Amino acid sequence: MQPRVETKPAAAGALAETRDLYTNFYTFEGVVRALNGVSVVIRRGETYGLVGESGCGKSVTVRSLMRIVQAPGRIDSGEILLFLNEQSRAQGIEIIQRTEAYMQSIRGCEISMIFQEPAAALNPVMSILDQVAESYLFHRMGQMIDETVARLDGERAAMHRASPRRALRKLQVALLKTERSGLRSDNIRQVKIDNELNLLEDRQDEEARERKEFLNRRRDRTRPSGNIASVARRVPLLRRYRRPISATIRRHVVELLRILGIPNPENVVRRYPHELSGGMQQRIVIAMALSCHPTLLVADEPTSNLDVTIQAQIVELIKELKRTSISSVLFITHDLGLVAEVCDRVTVMYAGDVSETATVRALFRGPLHPYTAALLASIPKADQQEELSMIPGAVPNLIRPPEGCRFHPRCPKRMEICERQKPLTVEHSPGHWVACHLYPGAAVND
Numbered sequence: 367m368q369p370r371v372e373t374k375p376a377a378a379g380a381l382a383e384t385r386d387l388y389t390n391f392y393t394f395e396g397v398v399r400a401l402n403g404v405s406v407v408i409r410r411g412e413t414y415g416l417v418g419e420s421g422c423g424k425s426v427t428v429r430s431l432m433r434i435v436q437a438p439g440r441i442d443s444g445e446i447l448l449f450l451n452e453q454s455r456a457q458g459i460e461i462i463q464r465t466e467a468y469m470q471s472i473r474g475c476e477i478s479m480i481f482q483e484p485a486a487a488l489n490p491v492m493s494i495l496d497q498v499a500e501s502y503l504f505h506r507m508g509q510m511i512d513e514t515v516a517r518l519d520g521e522r523a524a525m526h527r528a529s530p531r532r533a534l535r536k537l538q539v540a541l542l543k544t545e546r547s548g549l550r551s552d553n554i555r556q557v558k559i560d561n562e563l564n565l566l567e568d569r570q571d572e573e574a575r576e577r578k579e580f581l582n583r584r585r586d587r588t589r590p591s592g593n594i595a596s597v598a599r600r601v602p603l604l605r606r607y608r609r610p611i612s613a614t615i616r617r618h619v620v621e622l623l624r625i626l627g628i629p630n631p632e633n634v635v636r637r638y639p640h641e642l643s644g645g646m647q648q649r650i651v652i653a654m655a656l657s658c659h660p661t662l663l664v665a666d667e668p669t670s671n672l673d674v675t676i677q678a679q680i681v682e683l684i685k686e687l688k689r690t691s692i693s694s695v696l697f698i699t700h701d702l703g704l705v706a707e708v709c710d711r712v713t714v715m716y717a718g719d720v721s722e723t724a725t726v727r728a729l730f731r732g733p734l735h736p737y738t739a740a741l742l743a744s745i746p747k748a749d750q751q752e753e754l755s756m757i758p759g760a761v762p763n764l765i766r767p768p769e770g771c772r773f774h775p776r777c778p779k780r781m782e783i784c785e786r787q788k789p790l791t792v793e794h795s796p797g798h799w800v801a802c803h804l805y806p807g808a809a810v811n812d
């Protein structure tokens with residue numbers, strides 16, 4: 367079969383996609399060329415693995431996907447497409463051009479991330495409750511107000527007609543309802559702006575560019591409406607009308623921690639990160655990622671610093687969540703054994719390049735890329751007699767990456783062409799993509 371040369375990854379069933387992404391870090395020592403044209407597709411409903419040695423660009427790929435690359439890093443070119451809802455499903459929303467306000471409405475809501483280092487991801491001076499509550503306040507405020515109003519209405523009905531507390535409840539409910547209606551109209555305004563931006567996405571003419579700039583500015587300015595509730599929020603005594611919302615959020619947080627297997631969650635929410643074990647901190651980070659029921663959960667080495675039993679519990683937890691509440695999981699790990707256990711498809715990365723993408727079964731049965739083959743050969747087996755195989759050398763410094771195929775200094779099969787030409791990605795068999803000059807089709811690279 368003649369392999370197909372991949373210029374753009376197929377978007378069939380895609381939920382998120384990067385196309386030819388270049389992300390660089392502009393450091394004092396020089397430019398770290400961290401991503402060298404990375405194209406990956408995460409499909410709806412799958413668990414997708416990203417593997418490779420340390421420093422291969424796994425975290426930078428997902429940070430780019432969420433547009434949270436830290437300074438001095440920058441996405442220099444490429445496209446990031448999200449297919450999150452009906453409007454965007456056909457052609458995808460390109461997010462590199464979108465404003466930070468738009469990204470904030472997606473991050474932690476549609477896409478959320480379990481960070482690699484739980485201790486670094488948690489704020490040491492905020493209680494667990496305050497940290498997990500943030501995303502309820504930011505993304506699920508409408509639902510929290512609705513639930514609070516329903517509770518207060520119930521309490522009010524049970525009070526004596528002449529009771530001053532009943533009058534106070536009435537005022538509280540009225541203010542909460544005004545805040546809710548303000549939120550609703552803000553949401554409608556934002557959705558209208560987003561829909562218009564989606565329609566303008568492919569137009570590059572001057573008129574469309576000006577309109578896009580105007581709409582992006584307007585979206586950034588969308589703040590909670592200036593209604594009575596927003597005035598009440600500035601008056602110290604009246605501001606207390608919002609207190610019952612905290613109780614509603616607290617109930618949700620405690621319930622979430624309970625689902626995640628944290629013992630005594632009512633007590634844990636009052637504690638600070640340093641008072642918790644590594645496994646518990648990891649669960650709190652997972653709780654923060656799950657609090658908004660994300661469509662895509664990105665788990666960046668969620669078990670790397672944990673002992674084996676806790677690792678197994680966290681992996682089981684993610685598998686269970688995938689079955690029950692999350693559409694897709696992007697799972698990053700060094701551990702190929704974990705990939706075999708958890709993932710449907712997998713991409714192997716090396717030094718900022720995508721080396722190979724396939725279903726887990728195809729990759730383990732017949733790895734094509736010499737780097738994948740070497741990684742698989744280095745997994746210890748239970749009945750191993752001979753010495754463990756290892757890959758000679760190390761991942762290169764990406765300030766001066768090797769020319770051509772970045773793996774060539776370590777590759778046992780390198781050829782002359784490998785030192786000067788980057789291999790193209792080809793579809794060797796259906797759904798099995800490889801970037802290596804050993805496979806026909808790669809030699810047509812320009």
Ligand SMILES: Nc1ncnc2c1ncn2[C@@H]1O[C@H](COP(=O)(O)OP(=O)(O)OP(=O)(O)O)[C@@H](O)[C@H]1O
Nearest residue numbers: 391398400419420421422423424425426427436764
């Ligand atoms: N803030 C930064 N400043 C400079 N270079 C960076 C920065 N963050 C990442 N890099 C570089 O980008 C490259 C890819 O790093 P990345 O963190 O994505 O690796 P990784 O595959 O996630 O590794 P690990 O498995 O150790 O987490 C590395 O060469 C790294 O040095």
Ligand code: SF4
Nearest residue numbers: 771774777784802803
């Ligand atoms: S392109 Fe060449 S150097 Fe790179 S993996 Fe293939 S054979 Fe090895």
Ligand SMILES: [Mg+2]
Nearest residue numbers: 424425426482
């Ligand atoms: Mg990483």
